[in-house]
Each structure stands twice: as structure tokens, then as C-alpha cells.
Amino acid sequence: MVKFIALISITITAALFTAGCSGSGAEETPSVTEPVVIADSFAYPVGKTEYVTQQRDKNDDWYNALDFGEENHLGEDWNKNTGGNTDCGEPVYAIADGLITYAEDAGTGWGNVIIVTHTLPDGKKVQSLYGHLQEIKIKSGEVKKRDLIGTVGNANGRYLCHLHFEIREENSSMWDQVGPGYSTDRTDWVDPSDFIDKQRRKHEQQ
Numbered sequence: 785m786v787k788f789i790a791l792i793s794i795t796i797t798a799a800l801f802t803a804g805c806s807g808s809g810a811e812e813t814p815s816v817t818e819p820v821v822i823a824d825s826f827a828y829p830v831g832k833t834e835y836v837t838q839q840r841d842k843n844d845d846w847y848n849a850l851d852f853g854e855e856n857h858l859g860e861d862w863n864k865n866t867g868g869n870t871d872c873g874e875p876v877y878a879i880a881d882g883l884i885t886y887a888e889d890a891g892t893g894w895g896n897v898i899i900v901t902h903t904l905p906d907g908k909k910v911q912s913l914y915g916h917l918q919e920i921k922i923k924s925g926e927v928k929k930r931d932l933i934g935t936v937g938n939a940n941g942r943y944l945c946h947l948h949f950e951i952r953e954e955n956s957s958m959w960d961q962v963g964p965g966y967s968t969d970r971t972d973w974v975d976p977s978d979f980i981d982k983q984r985r986k987h988e989q990q
């Protein structure tokens with residue numbers, strides 16, 4: 785029933801939108817520009833403030849337990865310093881403004897995964913991926929930097945809780961897909977902490 789109502793409301797909205805456009809008696813072609821959310825400020829996906837960085841590992845509450853490239857890892861594994869499962873259920877935040885373009889249980893090995901697509905000030909796009917989540921808090925649509933999008937989990941009991949976190953470049957072969965998590969071929973992936981640090985430095989200079 786809820787789905788049915790949602791469908792009707794989408795249909796009505798679409799109909800109104802179409803009517804609005806065609807009824808404008810356009811003498812010139814109206815420029816239809818979709819609003820683009822620009823990701824001009826970045827922060828790490830864990831920690832209740834923006835204090836957490838990889839450089840401060842062990843000096844803030846979180847550390848990167850398996851770095852990008854280590855053991856062919858395509859991301860970083862973020863854990864609380866207190867270890868074990870003490871970080872289960874901790875908030876996971878969007879690293880920048882963007883659009884959630886994937887949010888589902890990706891099955892064995894992955895658990896719940898969210899992918900956010902970010903448009904950088906220069907127009908290039910990147911995606912941030914948040915894996916093994918206990919909960920998905922936001923399933924679609926626009927998010928702001930530091931919006932609570934999910935919680936740290938264990939991929940349905942497969943691991944000790946941690947956040948598997950990746951950043952992919954535009955035209956990645958795994959765009960909007962979960963991917964292999966580990967690979968000797970790291971084309972299209974970037975070191976997440978290095979990327980965030982670089983973006984933060986750029987932002988500070990502005």
C-alpha cells in the first residue's frame with residue numbers, strides 16, 4: 785500500500801512537472817539545469833568531530849587498521865582504538881556533500897554498503913564507499929558532509945566490526961558497484977586518507 789501511494793505521488797509529480805514545462809509556451813528553449821551539489825569540503829567518515837585523521841592515528845579515537853594498498857586492499861579499515869567490537873553501531877558520516885547512488889545489502893563479504901557520488905569544484909566526480917555497515921540510515925538522495933548515513937558493522941557477523949572505506953575516481957570500472965575490495969589492480973581507486981587530506985588542504989587555502 786505504501787509503495788502504491790508512493791508510486792501515485794511520483795506519477796502525479798511527474799505529470800505536473802511535464803505540464804508545467806509544456807505549458808510555458810516557450811519561445812526559447814528553457815535551459816534545464818539540474819542542481820548539482822558541489823563537494824568543496826571533506827572530512828573523515830568516523831569520529832564525532834572532524835578531528836579524526838590518519839595522521840593522528842592512536843592520538844584520536846580511531847585508526848586505520850589496514851591501509852590502502854596493504855595486502856592489495858582497495859580501501860581503508862577504520863576501527864576504534866578500543867578494539868574488538870567496541871565500534872559496532874558507531875556513526876558513519878558522509879565525507880562530503882553528494883548524492884547516495886547505492887545503498888543495499890551486497891551479500892556475503894560486504895554486508896550493507898552505501899556509495900555516495902561527489903561532484904568536485906572542478907566538475908570531476910568521485911565516489912565514496914562505506915562497507916560492512918550494521919545499518920543504512922539514508923537510502924537515497926542528497927546528503928551533506930557529516931550527515932549520519934549508516935553505522936559501523938560486521939558484514940552480518942563475518943568480521944569484527946570496522947568500516948571498510950574506499951574512494952573511486954570518475955569512470956571507475958566499479959562505478960555504483962561494490963567491487964572486489966582487494967585487487968592487485970588499483971587503477972580507478974585512490975588512497976582515501978590522502979585524498980581527504982589533499983581536499984582539506986585545498987579548502988583551507990581558499
Ligand SMILES: [Zn+2]
Nearest residue numbers: 859860861948
Ligand atoms: Zn577493508
